[in-house]
Amino acid sequence: MPCSSFTNQNMNILQVSPYNIFPKNTGGDERTQGIAYPLAEDHHVIRYCTNGILTKLYEQWGSDSISLDYKLEMNGVTEYQPNSLLLDLPNVIGYLSMSQFGKFISSKILNMRIPSDLDSLCRWADVTIIERPWFVKTISNDYDTHVIYSSHDVVSDLYDSVLGDFPLRDAFLKSVKNIEEEALTSADHLICVSEEDVVRYHEKYSIEIPSLSIPNSVSQERFAEKEYVTNDPNHAVFLGANRKPNQNAVKKIIESTQIVRETHPRFKTSIVGSVSNHFADLDMDCINLVGYVEDLGDTLSKFDIALNPVTEGGGSSVKMIDYCSSGLPIVTSEFGSRGFGFKDREHVLISETDTTQFADAIRTLLDNDDLRRKIQQNSQEFACKNYTWEGYKDDLLDILPDI
Incomplete structure (x- = not known):
């Protein structure tokens, strides 16, 4: 009262x-x-x-x-x-x-x-x-x-x-x-x-x-310049707490990563955050379980692209702004980008959530240097200004x- x-x-x-x-x-x-x-x-x-x-x-x-x-x-x-x-x-x-x-x-x-x-x-x-x-x-x-x-x-x-x-x-x-x-x-x-x-x-x-x-x-101090990766980007990241929407997203990422590996044999995805705990028994060369990290900004800066195939949950995905602040170009579901005003192929690359289609979107970002640079720069500037x-x-x- x-x-x-x-x-x-x-x-x-x-x-x-x-x-x-x-x-x-x-x-x-x-x-x-x-x-x-x-x-x-x-x-x-x-x-x-x-x-x-x-x-x-x-x-x-x-x-x-x-x-x-x-x-x-x-x-x-x-x-x-x-x-x-x-x-x-x-x-x-x-x-x-x-x-x-x-x-x-x-x-x-x-x-x-x-x-x-x-x-x-x-x-x-x-x-x-x-x-x-x-x-x-x-x-x-x-x-x-x-x-x-x-x-x-x-x-x-x-x-x-x-x-x-x-x-x-x-x-x-x-x-x-x-x-x-x-x-x-x-x-x-x-x-x-x-x-x-x-x-x-x-x-x-x-x-x-x-x-x-x-x-x-995120805080303003999280925004830092990231050296742009032009040569053979091959390492993606997914960030999430141990919640069911993130668990389901990781399952899709595992399948999509395997599909991408058919044409990009060095490609792999790291899973950062406590959602890794749910997959503790997973043993695959293309999936790296990182778990909780103390310095999130420093950790994210080591990757080439970010993924967010989330299709359920509430609110909006904080991970999207974490990705942007670290200068990572993003492949996301439409649901994953909700609430931020991101535009497809301008700030993010939006994909259908079918694992094959999501894998194709990852390939598109890996293979298109100009698009990757554009999304990286635009998303970081947009997030720094608005979020x-x-x-x-x-x-x-x-x-x-x-x-």
Whole structure:
């Protein structure tokens, strides 16, 4: 609910996230931090993550060192990662079944019992930005803080596309829709990744709420010059977290890579990000499983082209801007390029999602030096101009004076 009137200088801003953000390893992490850190230049920004100790151990499994720090800081944002076992129970369930179900249960637990440290922060906050719909209603109803619902996707549509034969699918979807609708009716402002999502919310729920569209972006420092590859480009990359849409995309990439190898025997594709974990048993010369990397920009700069045959999911693909910022020409499905305004053969090469057709598009980019150079240069310039978090700072600040 709206709090009493105040100026927009030196506000206390709380961001509530269902995931630990530091260290960043998914597109969702990038967006959550991207929404917060431009505000930290003018305001006090604290993020509270509704995860616990088991989640931190799981996320850092295999690392050289493991940190259980409760408080971390980056780019002016202070992040609290509680070591609560209670908050971890839903995540354990999620790991055993599916993460979507875990977050659904997490919302039920948190709505029944707000942890004392989160309670104190909600009372401290002038503005609370809540990532995803799970906790919007409770915080909006129980605290005198201006609530901004930060939507990463139309979550009910996303779950509808990935649940498959999940037990009690219809009942679960109905509950998710209720939570999403309650978030929209409880919040004071809505941030979406695209105008399409704003329209979709209105079509689905007929709810009027002040809305701001901020597309997935990256920090300005990520844009760097890349030496243009003219001689025998042969190494592609796919980037993704361990989500079903990315898993299905990798399956298509494996098939397409094998087809491309018939005419380009040195061609191979590297899979970067936690989606590699899903294919840990894969043993193919043409597929390299890289996994999580700390320096994404440096890693991506080593490749010749980027791939994104994603055909399902919600929001927009942060990986597309990651590719652009690293100077990689992209072969993508039409769905994969949604929400950014990319033009075919101008900023990206759009392909049908059939594996043979996608392989043909890869060959086209490999064999056409002029097209590859054009797409590389145009996409990087276009993304640098339109898709940086710093570029949307004023839009974010414009929400605050309305309080």
